Amino acid sequence: MKFIIGKKMAMTQIWNSNDKVVAVTPVQAGPCTIVQVKNKTKDGYEALQLAYGKRKEKNINKPQKGHFKALGLAPAHVREFRTEEIASYKAGDVISVETFAAGDKINVTGVSKGKGFQGVVKRHGFHGFRKTHGNKDQERMPGSIGNKGPARVFKGMKMGGRMGTDRVTVANLEIVSVDVENNILFIAGALPGAINGLITIKGQGELKVNQAPVKTEEKNEQEVKEEVKEEAEKEIKEEKKEEKDEKEVKNEEKKEEAEGEAEQKPADAKQK
Secondary structure (H helix, E strand, O other): OOEEEEEEEEEEEOOOOOEEEEEEEEEEEOOOEEEEEHHHHHHHHOOOEEEEEEHHHHHOHHHHHHHHHHHHHOOOOEEEEEEEEEOOOOOOEEEOHHOOOOOOEEEEEEEEOOOOOOOOOHHHOOOOOOOOOOOOOOOOOOOOOOOHHHHHHHHOOOEEEEEOOOOEEEEEEEEEEEOOOOOOOEEEOOOOOOOOOOOEEEEOOOOOOOOOOOOOOOOOOOHHHHHHHHHHHHHHHHHHHHHHHHHHHHHHHHHHHHHHHHHHHHHHHHHE
């Protein structure tokens, strides 16, 4: 299974290979970084945790900062995707639109637009009452909600209420085109949610990733200054050591000369 996180854009239309106009919804998808690989041994299930977008570091709480610290990320959204193919992936791998191709069948999930409090005609599709023959101001009324026996309203009764902001999945949509340079997927048809709403895309096939680059340690100015200082101190210590060794050699030479003179003096005294 392959998947990615994206952002819905305004609908448009493009020409397909058969010279027909197709209504499409562009999705700004990825790049998404794998921040955690979950396994059955440690977590009880297998999944990949993806990060998408970017936000200010001050808006991320401390536990999340610690979670993303190793990769140096500050993502706006994090989502998990269940998969059994986790062996070949690791934290730091990047998923882009290159994992999808034109003609792929996908399922798209998003949060539908909020419509506030609505009546039964708009919310549930009731056809309403007659407009004539004694019905007054009842065209869009819900009608009876139960009999007198139970003397209560059963759960699940279709009535007016809040509408929208629901998690909606649209299945079997087709990818018409893939723009790799701009990270855009053109999907035929309409998608749930408002413009700039978060979208998750799933499809059958192999998930392709860009392997995480080898992390090189970047030295800042302070570290460079400290290294220069340490090298200078090391050179000074070596110079002092050399001077000390020279002094010791000179002292030994003087000592040997003094001992030689002391031996010559008794010999001269005996000769006299």
